[in-house]
Amino acid sequence: MVQSFEAAQQLILEHVTPLSVEKIPLTELAGRTLAEDLCAPVDLPRWDNSEMDGFAVQAADCHPLAQLKVIGYVPAGATAEGVTVKPGTAVRIMTGAPIPTGCNAIVPIENTDGGRETVTIQQAVQTGDFIRFRGSDIATGETILTAGTLLRPAEVNLLAAFSLTEIAVIRQPTVAILSTGDELIPPGETPAAGQIIDSNSHSLAAAVREIGAIPQILGIAHDNRESLSKKIAAGLNADVLITSAGVSAGDRDLVREILEEAGIQQLFWKVAIKPGGPTAFGLNGGKPVFSVPGNPVSSMIAFEQLIRPALLKMMGKKDVFRPLERAAVKGPLRNETNKTRFLRVRVEKTPTGLVAESAGDQNTGILSTMIRANAIAILAPEQNELVTGDDVDIQLLNPL
Ligand code: AMP
Ligand code: MG
Numbered sequence: 001m002v003q004s005f006e007a008a009q010q011l012i013l014e015h016v017t018p019l020s021v022e023k024i025p026l027t028e029l030a031g032r033t034l035a036e037d038l039c040a041p042v043d044l045p046r047w048d049n050s051e052m053d054g055f056a057v058q059a060a061d062c063h064p065l066a067q068l069k070v071i072g073y074v075p076a077g078a079t080a081e082g083v084t085v086k087p088g089t090a091v092r093i094m095t096g097a098p099i100p101t102g103c104n105a106i107v108p109i110e111n112t113d114g115g116r117e118t119v120t121i122q123q124a125v126q127t128g129d130f131i132r133f134r135g136s137d138i139a140t141g142e143t144i145l146t147a148g149t150l151l152r153p154a155e156v157n158l159l160a161a162f163s164l165t166e167i168a169v170i171r172q173p174t175v176a177i178l179s180t181g182d183e184l185i186p187p188g189e190t191p192a193a194g195q196i197i198d199s200n201s202h203s204l205a206a207a208v209r210e211i212g213a214i215p216q217i218l219g220i221a222h223d224n225r226e227s228l229s230k231k232i233a234a235g236l237n238a239d240v241l242i243t244s245a246g247v248s249a250g251d252r253d254l255v256r257e258i259l260e261e262a263g264i265q266q267l268f269w270k271v272a273i274k275p276g277g278p279t280a281f282g283l284n285g286g287k288p289v290f291s292v293p294g295n296p297v298s299s300m301i302a303f304e305q306l307i308r309p310a311l312l313k314m315m316g317k318k319d320v321f322r323p324l325e326r327a328a329v330k331g332p333l334r335n336e337t338n339k340t341r342f343l344r345v346r347v348e349k350t351p352t353g354l355v356a357e358s359a360g361d362q363n364t365g366i367l368s369t370m371i372r373a374n375a376i377a378i379l380a381p382e383q384n385e386l387v388t389g390d391d392v393d394i395q396l397l398n399p400l
Pocket of ligand 2: 246294
């Protein structure tokens, strides 16, 4: 059962849902997804306050060279209780301090002589100048953030400003990562003849961490039933399991067999894409299980195109796909398959728009092309060859 790329992507997304909600402290919020709509519990600012260091005055008094009697001082952190600005008087005030009664404008200190007992005003002000009014930023009851919002430093600032300390966010999925293959040894060891370093576990873990999910590296399973069953059983405790290798033609299909024995409901075993064709998707109860091919480039493309959107959906994100953009081809870009073809390209910004050129040898065994690439070009099955002058869909892997 070979799925088209679009059908595979849709099938996966249909079968994953946002995880449960947890409350976490402010200090942990960065990069998380808000789980509920939030209304402002109070006005922001909470009270009228001064935008500048200066003098609280009555605007009508402030013709140039007017002299006002300084009758008080409201530093930041003080209240303005018992302080009243009357005609002909001024109150020294600091930025953020509450506006005293009677005051309808602030004269910034640089527009005065800074006098202590008497202050000379050097510039007129209008009513309301340099006052930040209560609720002028956000009024009580306003919806300030909606469920699904990515919490960046600005949102964290707002939540902290409302004195909220525990925030409901979507739980981050744990993602168990299992590399399979008798030839594999972990990084740090010196490979003997025929041995390959398990680099996939680490690139998958990096890709999982990059989007804010929690990787759990399970290590290496050997190509035998016992080793695979044990490691897969451990991996099924996580919210998501990703296995790498052992699913291509020529393998003994052991991964597939063991997953079936473990009760995984298989939804597909192949996708009409290149690289990444032998990618499988199944469900462990409701929990997704992915198997990606062992070839490093294939595993990264399969993650990027099929697994990453699913993890983002599980994390409650609204935009799960990297934006598609159009670029002019600096050709040729060849598909050479009747599948959806992902090509590693270098995209440059030019005065006439984005231009995409092959990043090098597109053989799936070539890792250096992946390193040189800053975008993936997506060619539809029927797009055999694109040449200079054609346009192509691209996804930027990093901002230009
Ligand atoms: P397979 O999918 O098992 O046919 O593996 C395809 C290719 O990927 C082989 O050359 C493997 O040695 C290589 N490979 C498999 N697993 C890994 C891994 N975890 N890290 C790096 N290369 C791998
Ligand atoms: Mg293998």
